Amino acid sequence: MDMAIASDETTRICDHCDRAIPSSNIDLHYAHCSRNLEKCKVCGDMVPKKHAEEHFLNTHAPVTCSLCSETMEREILATHKGEICPQRIVTCQFCEFPLPAIDLAEHQEVCGNRTELCHLCNRYIRLRERYNHERRCNGVPEDTVGSSRDVRPAEREQGAQRRQPPEYSRRRLLFTIAVAGVAVLLGSLFFQKTMETGPVI
Numbered sequence: 001m002d003m004a005i006a007s008d009e010t011t012r013i014c015d016h017c018d019r020a021i022p023s024s025n026i027d028l029h030y031a032h033c034s035r036n037l038e039k040c041k042v043c044g045d046m047v048p049k050k051h052a053e054e055h056f057l058n059t060h061a062p063v064t065c066s067l068c069s070e071t072m073e074r075e076i077l078a079t080h081k082g083e084i085c086p087q088r089i090v091t092c093q094f095c096e097f098p099l100p101a102i103d104l105a106e107h108q109e110v111c112g113n114r115t116e117l118c119h120l121c122n123r124y125i126r127l128r129e130r131y132n133h134e135r136r137c138n139g140v141p142e143d144t145v146g147s148s149r150d151v152r153p154a155e156r157e158q159g160a161q162r163r164q165p166p167e168y169s170r171r172r173l174l175f176t177i178a179v180a181g182v183a184v185l186l187g188s189l190f191f192q193k194t195m196e197t198g199p200v201i
């Protein structure tokens with residue numbers, strides 16, 4: 001007798017759970033299956049009816065992030081906590097202080113502006129520029145090489161400004177007015193003072 005034919009002939013598919021059941025057991029199985037089991041609407045697993053709710057809660061129900069209290073699909077919780085959650089703890093790249101991710105940008109903005117002495121060239125270097133600086137620092141102290149190289153882009157900028165874009169000339173004008181105003185104010189104060197103290201003959 002052939003085993004394959006034998007097994008084909010002796011199994012039937014249960015209408016309730018879609019599994020192959022030995023023909024001899026199918027009636028008993030179906031009675032038990034349809035009374036006690038139900039198909040999970042989310043994952044399709046057959047779960048005991050009395051544990052269906054538990055199964056849903058433990059396997060499929062949305063979960064709450066313990067850090068930021070946001071509710072989300074269970075599958076993404078680990079990724080959320082590790083890479084996305086605004087309250088996950090990260091460290092400042094400059095001082096390595098641990099802090100919530102949401103505060104990082106603001107902290108690093110301030111932290112990276114702190115300066116530290118470069119012992120090679122004896123200049124104070126912003127922490128945010130330290131990495132680049134250390135790679136090109138040639139150990140020459142102060143202005144000589146450092147500034148002539150650093151100044152060049154600034155000069156180019158000034159050259160461009162000589163053509164006087166409207167914003168620049170407007171600011172210049174306001175500045176001139178302000179200076180003139182202060183001068184007039186000081187002048188009049190001075191004049192008053194000399195009037196008061198001066199001619200008491």
Ligand SMILES: [Zn+2]
Binds near residue numbers: 015017019029030034
């Ligand atoms: Zn079944």
Ligand SMILES: [Zn+2]
Binds near residue numbers: 040041042056059060
């Ligand atoms: Zn399920």
Ligand SMILES: [Zn+2]
Binds near residue numbers: 065067068080085087
């Ligand atoms: Zn979170």
Ligand SMILES: [Zn+2]
Binds near residue numbers: 107112
């Ligand atoms: Zn820091």
Ligand SMILES: [Zn+2]
Binds near residue numbers: 118120121137138139
């Ligand atoms: Zn240096």
